[in-house]
Amino acid sequence: MARWERFHFNPRPSQQELEAIASVVEVDADSLTQMLPPAGVGMQHEPIRLCGACYGENPCHRIEWQYKSVWKCVSEAPPMEARHLLKLLAKCPNCETPFKMPALWEDGCCHRCRMLFAEMAKQQKS
Ligand SMILES: [Zn+2]
Numbered sequence: 782m783a784r785w786e787r788f789h790f791n792p793r794p795s796q797q798e799l800e801a802i803a804s805v806v807e808v809d810a811d812s813l814t815q816m817l818p819p820a821g822v823g824m825q826h827e828p829i830r831l832c833g834a835c836y837g838e839n840p841c842h843r844i845e846w847q848y849k850s851v852w853k854c855v856s857e858a859p860p861m862e863a864r865h866l867l868k869l870l871a872k873c874p875n876c877e878t879p880f881k882m883p884a885l886w887e888d889g890c891c892h893r894c895r896m897l898f899a900e901m902a903k904q905q906k907s
């Protein structure tokens with residue numbers, strides 16, 4: 782559960798991080814600040830999002846996929862440079878089943894149609 786607990790204690794992004802996110806989502810850092818909810822609730826738990834390309838490189842859920850206003854793949858540690866710039870998936874592109882919570886991602890594939898998460902990268906739009 783450690784990964785999920787981090788959602789609650791994750792500090793609000795720094796100005797530098799905000800600017801990095803802003804460059805990815807093509808808004809300025811100030812408007813991004815306004816889009817962010819109060820400190821501590823900048824994440825959302827649902828829907829669970831996934832970058833199949835990241836997952837193929839390193840099979841684990843990444844916290845930054847859940848940043849509320851970011852729907853593209855960016856790296857977690859500052860500076861938050863863009864990674865694949867792929868649009869994150871919120872459901873299986875094959876059968877449209879929403880992802881389970883990452884603690885249950887034992888097989889690294891859709892629990893319904895068994896499509897591998899890494900394979901889903903091909904379905905992600907850039
Ligand atoms: Zn990625």
Ligand SMILES: [Zn+2]
Nearest residue numbers: 873876891894
């Ligand atoms: Zn599926």
